[in-house]
Amino acid sequence: MTTDLPVDLGMPLSSPGATGTTGVPRLADGTALTKKDFTSDQEVRWCPGCGDYAILAAVQGFLPELGLKRENIVFVSGIGCSSRFPYYLDTYGMHSIHGRAPAIATGLAATREDLSVWVVTGDGDALSIGGNHLIHALRRNVNLKILLFNNEIYGLTKGQYSPTSHVGQVTKSTPLGSLDTPFNPVSLALGAEASFVARTMDSDRQHLTSVLRAAAEHRGSALVEIYQNCPIFNDGVFDVLKDRTEAAARILHLTDGEEVSAGDNVVVRDDSGSLAVVPRADADPARIMRHDASAQDPSAAFALSRLDSPDLGHVPMGVFRNVQRPTYDDALREQISSARTNEITDADIDALLAGRDTWTVGTPAGS
Amino acid sequence: MSTKLVQKLDRVVIRFAGDSGDGMQLTGDRFTSQTALLGNDLSTLPNFPAEIRAPQGTLPGVSSFQLHFADHNVLTPGDAPDVLVAMNPAALKANLRDLPRGATIIVNTDEFTKRNLSKVGYAESPVDDGSLESYHVHPVALTSIAVEALASFTDLTRKEKERAKNMFALGLLSWLYTRPMDGTEAFLKAKFADKPVILEANLAALRAGFNYGETTEDFAVSYEVAPASMAAGTYRNVTGNVALSLGLVAAAHRAHLPLFLGSYPITPASDILHTLAGLKRYGVATMQAEDEIAGVGAALGASFGGALGVTTTSGPGLALKAETIGLAVSLELPLIVCDIQRGGPSTGLPTKTEQADLLQALFGRNGESPVAVVAPSTPADCFDIAVEAVRIATTYRTPVIVLSDGYLANGSEPWRLPRTAELPDISVEFATEPNATDDKGEPVFHPYLRDPETLARPWAIPGTPGLEHRVGGIEKADITGNISYDPDNHDHMTRLRQAKIDGIADTIAPLEVDDPAGDADVLVLGWGSTFGPISAAVRLARNAGARVAQAHLRHLNPFPANTGEVLRRYERVIVPEMNLGQLALLLRARYLVDIESHTSVRGLPFQAGELADVIATAVASLGDAHLKETAQ
Ligand SMILES: Cc1ncc(C[n+]2csc(CCOP(=O)(O)OP(=O)(O)O)c2C)c(N)n1
Ligand code: SF4
Ligand SMILES: [Mg+2]
Numbered sequence: 001m002t003t004d005l006p007v008d009l010g011m012p013l014s015s016p017g018a019t020g021t022t023g024v025p026r027l028a029d030g031t032a033l034t035k036k037d038f039t040s041d042q043e044v045r046w047c048p049g050c051g052d053y054a055i056l057a058a059v060q061g062f063l064p065e066l067g068l069k070r071e072n073i074v075f076v077s078g079i080g081c082s083s084r085f086p087y088y089l090d091t092y093g094m095h096s097i098h099g100r101a102p103a104i105a106t107g108l109a110a111t112r113e114d115l116s117v118w119v120v121t122g123d124g125d126a127l128s129i130g131g132n133h134l135i136h137a138l139r140r141n142v143n144l145k146i147l148l149f150n151n152e153i154y155g156l157t158k159g160q161y162s163p164t165s166h167v168g169q170v171t172k173s174t175p176l177g178s179l180d181t182p183f184n185p186v187s188l189a190l191g192a193e194a195s196f197v198a199r200t201m202d203s204d205r206q207h208l209t210s211v212l213r214a215a216a217e218h219r220g221s222a223l224v225e226i227y228q229n230c231p232i233f234n235d236g237v238f239d240v241l242k243d244r245t246e247a248a249a250r251i252l253h254l255t256d257g258e259e260v261s262a263g264d265n266v267v268v269r270d271d272s273g274s275l276a277v278v279p280r281a282d283a284d285p286a287r288i289m290r291h292d293a294s295a296q297d298p299s300a301a302f303a304l305s306r307l308d309s310p311d312l313g314h315v316p317m318g319v320f321r322n323v324q325r326p327t328y329d330d331a332l333r334e335q336i337s338s339a340r341t342n343e344i345t346d347a348d349i350d351a352l353l354a355g356r357d358t359w360t361v362g363t364p365a366g367s
Numbered sequence: 368m369s370t371k372l373v374q375k376l377d378r379v380v381i382r383f384a385g386d387s388g389d390g391m392q393l394t395g396d397r398f399t400s401q402t403a404l405l406g407n408d409l410s411t412l413p414n415f416p417a418e419i420r421a422p423q424g425t426l427p428g429v430s431s432f433q434l435h436f437a438d439h440n441v442l443t444p445g446d447a448p449d450v451l452v453a454m455n456p457a458a459l460k461a462n463l464r465d466l467p468r469g470a471t472i473i474v475n476t477d478e479f480t481k482r483n484l485s486k487v488g489y490a491e492s493p494v495d496d497g498s499l500e501s502y503h504v505h506p507v508a509l510t511s512i513a514v515e516a517l518a519s520f521t522d523l524t525r526k527e528k529e530r531a532k533n534m535f536a537l538g539l540l541s542w543l544y545t546r547p548m549d550g551t552e553a554f555l556k557a558k559f560a561d562k563p564v565i566l567e568a569n570l571a572a573l574r575a576g577f578n579y580g581e582t583t584e585d586f587a588v589s590y591e592v593a594p595a596s597m598a599a600g601t602y603r604n605v606t607g608n609v610a611l612s613l614g615l616v617a618a619a620h621r622a623h624l625p626l627f628l629g630s631y632p633i634t635p636a637s638d639i640l641h642t643l644a645g646l647k648r649y650g651v652a653t654m655q656a657e658d659e660i661a662g663v664g665a666a667l668g669a670s671f672g673g674a675l676g677v678t679t680t681s682g683p684g685l686a687l688k689a690e691t692i693g694l695a696v697s698l699e700l701p702l703i704v705c706d707i708q709r710g711g712p713s714t715g716l717p718t719k720t721e722q723a724d725l726l727q728a729l730f731g732r733n734g735e736s737p738v739a740v741v742a743p744s745t746p747a748d749c750f751d752i753a754v755e756a757v758r759i760a761t762t763y764r765t766p767v768i769v770l771s772d773g774y775l776a777n778g779s780e781p782w783r784l785p786r787t788a789e790l791p792d793i794s795v796e797f798a799t800e801p802n803a804t805d806d807k808g809e810p811v812f813h814p815y816l817r818d819p820e821t822l823a824r825p826w827a828i829p830g831t832p833g834l835e836h837r838v839g840g841i842e843k844a845d846i847t848g849n850i851s852y853d854p855d856n857h858d859h860m861t862r863l864r865q866a867k868i869d870g871i872a873d874t875i876a877p878l879e880v881d882d883p884a885g886d887a888d889v890l891v892l893g894w895g896s897t898f899g900p901i902s903a904a905v906r907l908a909r910n911a912g913a914r915v916a917q918a919h920l921r922h923l924n925p926f927p928a929n930t931g932e933v934l935r936r937y938e939r940v941i942v943p944e945m946n947l948g949q950l951a952l953l954l955r956a957r958y959l960v961d962i963e964s965h966t967s968v969r970g971l972p973f974q975a976g977e978l979a980d981v982i983a984t985a986v987a988s989l990g991d992a993h994l995k996e997t998a999q
């Protein structure tokens with residue numbers, strides 16, 4: 001006997017207004033889950049003070065808000081400290097292999113429209129060994145929510161530099177300082193045609209939650225870079241963003257329709273389209289940038305992503321880009337459902353096997 | 368009607384050879400189709416360079432297609448061609464050494480120009496200098512006669528007309544071997560439906576070739592090969608790659624699972640991706656991934672979600688997939704990995720055949736990582752092996768590696784169509800309920816609580832309420848599946864995974880031995896695509912009076928349960944392989960039997976004659992008693 005579970009591939013393309021969770025079964029009206037429902041019985045084994053705890057708490061706290069059936073949520077991760085995440089969530093989960101989670105999640109999302117699929121990855125997992133899968137998942141726009149825990153270090157392997165470590169960073173494998181130019185994950189994602197790109201921080205529960213909400217809402221790939229502190233191997237790299245006064249001066253909050261500013265500074269655009277952070281007093285009001293995450297042209301979002309600097313002088317936070325375009329998984333299902341006219345019968349398969357050129361020897365049994 | 372002599376033959380081997388751009392694969396394909404429809408048994412061997420267009424007229428650019436057809440059961444594409452069609456000097460030079468004396472050669476003299484001759488190092492045309500004296504040579508100005516026949520096609524350039532020369536050659540050969548051309552005409556009509564002029568030109572060239580044979584004095588005799596007697600049924604001609612694709616679709620249908628293919632193009636496996644990509648109307652989802660790792664990863668993700676995850680590749684791709692296959696071993700999920708082997712190492716010989724990935728399939732992963740391995744023995748068997756692979760994968764929740772190869776992939780043979788309803792019922796049961804209770808008596812789900820018979824774990828797919836669980840590549844505690852670094856648990860789990868794969872042997876057919884007289888002391892044992900050449904060699908050796916037994920392995924891991932017992936029954940066991948003795952190594956280690964390994968890695972299948980000599984020598988070494996009394 002086979003069960004009647006929803007593994008059927010022939011589902012119609014979601015309507016243009018579809019959200020990230022359209023097609024995923026919801027809880028009955030009046031029922032709700034709690035943070036506890038999303039907490040597994042496994043002991044959490046990150047180092048004390050690790051930023052991953054805060055992210056876990058935020059995610060466990062946020063998931064009930066989606067109103068989805070718990071069994072229809074899946075977390076897929078790679079390898080790294082961050083990638084242990086799925087074990088601590090009481091959903092379906094797969095802790096896979098280093099760098100490959102986006103590829104694995106793509107196969108899952110493509111065949112199961114009824115699942116909300118999340119990827120948890122680290123800066124090494126996503127940008128080094130798994131860089132290829134990440135950019136291809138983004139360009140395909142698979143309906144995946146990718147949470148990239150960026151601690152600018154390899155945590156699990158005990159402190160080698162990562163593709164986001166800054167030039168000159170001294171680590172176990174770079175005793176004289178790192179020589180590599182780092183990736184800016186937001187710039188990379190935008191260059192890879194990502195339809196949703198955001199940045200947030202482990203310690204800002206409220207901001208983190210709002211970004212998760214926007215990502216979940218988005219139909220298509222969502223890349224969320226989360227600055228995460230690793231107190232053991234790269235402690236305090238984001239500290240200046242956690243200090244109230246420093247943060248106010250440095251963090252450029254990206255809020256749709258509003259000026260992009262931090263403290264007394266605003267972002268202005270020059271004639272060539274480049275952005276600069278200048279004191280408000282010196283800014284030509286006509287040139288002050290207002291954020292528009294839904295702009296089809298990613299140039300402004302990209303220019304914003306370039307305002308970063310290694311000293312974290314100015315750091316844009318929030319949703320850089322959030323645009324709608326067809327998703328790979330919807331389109332694949334659409335191709336199948338429009339090619340398919342009926343339930344496949346044995347006779348259909350017989351005809352497929354026969355092809356066009358057959359010949360008959362003797363009298364075949366049964367014909 | 369022709370008044371020429373018609374002679375009956377029982378078998379013919381033809382090789383079409385030309386430049387890569389001459390359309391020899393198409394010509395061979397069409398001739399094969401015509402032959403299949405006539406009811407001959409047949410076997411084919413396409414052989415082409417890795418380059419799409421190697422420099423024109425050169426030896427590396429030669430592409431050929433060999434077809435063996437007969438009025439009786441055919442086992443191989445034939446050791447040596449009876450007829451060579453050589454479209455240029457390079458094709459002649461590259462293939463001449465395979466021709467036995469007395470063979471027929473049809474050469475396209477138009478291409479035997481000074482320039483083309485010198486490209487391949489002929490100072491003089493071998494057609495004229497007497498060096499082909501021991502062959503029947505038919506010099507035909509194929510190109511110019513074809514162009515002449517298309518004189519009325521004023522819209523076509525000379526170049527375009529020249530391109531129809533392969534159809535002219537096909538027409539001529541169709542006359543020579545009395546093949547009906549309706550199938551090819553219908554094929555051309557479909558192919559050039561929106562190019563009416565090109566269609567008419569091709570049809571005209573085809574018919575002109577046929578008429579040329581009928582009227583020219585150069586061909587005095589034409590031939591007939593009567594239909595073979597084959598088991599009653601409906602047949603089609605099929606290549607291994609198409610049969611494998613169809614087998615996967617049929618098996619998914621029987622398993623009631625959606626089929627998902629994640630694949631990255633690589634010769635000679637790409638045709639499976641192409642074929643399955645065209646079958647969306649059967650619910651087949653295909654994804655051309657960014658690399659082989661993503662292909663198998665997506666397939667595994669689909670399996671996790673309850674689909675039949677499949678990935679297809681060749682040796683270099685299998686190497687890249689190794690880590691993900693290891694993950695599938697740990698997750699204990701069904702996964703089909705098809706390796707269409709080619710010459711290695713590294714890029715090796717992309718378009719040539721080899722069986723040298725056997726050890727990679729068995730052992731090419733870190734840790735103790737057992738998977739099931741099966742291998743088809745003929746192009747049509749690729750269908751059955753696909754169904755068998757799916758049966759094993761879904762029953763035992765394990766990756767299964769299918770080892771086909773370039774020879775099976777592109778070679779073809781008549782296939783008696785199975786009835787879908789009669790294929791094995793391989794429907795799958797997903798877990799829907801908790802399978803245990805915790806210390807408080809509450810129902811719980813243990814993802815690694817096994818079926819006592821198969822040792823398979825439950826397949827609980829996302830979307831099933833109450834069975835939420837996490838899987839991963841870190842060692843899992845027995846039963847609960849939680850992370851465990853416990854030494855005893857790891858030892859136990861490692862042995863369990865091995866025992867599960869070993870247990871597959873309980874459900875596979877015993878190794879069958881073909882030994883008509885039942886008194887042979889020499890066994891020839893093969894695996895995979897060597898079935899045809901070995902069977903043909905055994906037939907030759909038996910005809911020459913040798914007593915020899917034959918057996919063929921389709922399951923390479925685990926082996927059929929009686930394998931050791933079979934091996935020990937014979938005084939000598941010969942294992943021919945297209946590698947340096949990989950199966951022999953396994954058998955020796957496993958059964959402590961002194962296997963005699965006979966190997967060849969020339970990128971081509973074994974020749975039956977060569978193997979027959981090996982067998983004859985082995986039999987003779989055991990003394991006269993081992994030859995049949997009737998033998999001379
Ligand atoms: C194929 C493979 N190569 C290397 C490793 C070792 N390894 C495990 S995690 C890791 C880096 C993790 O860094 P990151 O992704 O930043 O995660 P973090 O631990 O910092 O959260 C490496 C190199 C591995 N597990 N698999
Ligand atoms: S090593 Fe760093 S990232 Fe890993 S768990 Fe410890 S603190 Fe967290
Ligand atoms: Mg890291």
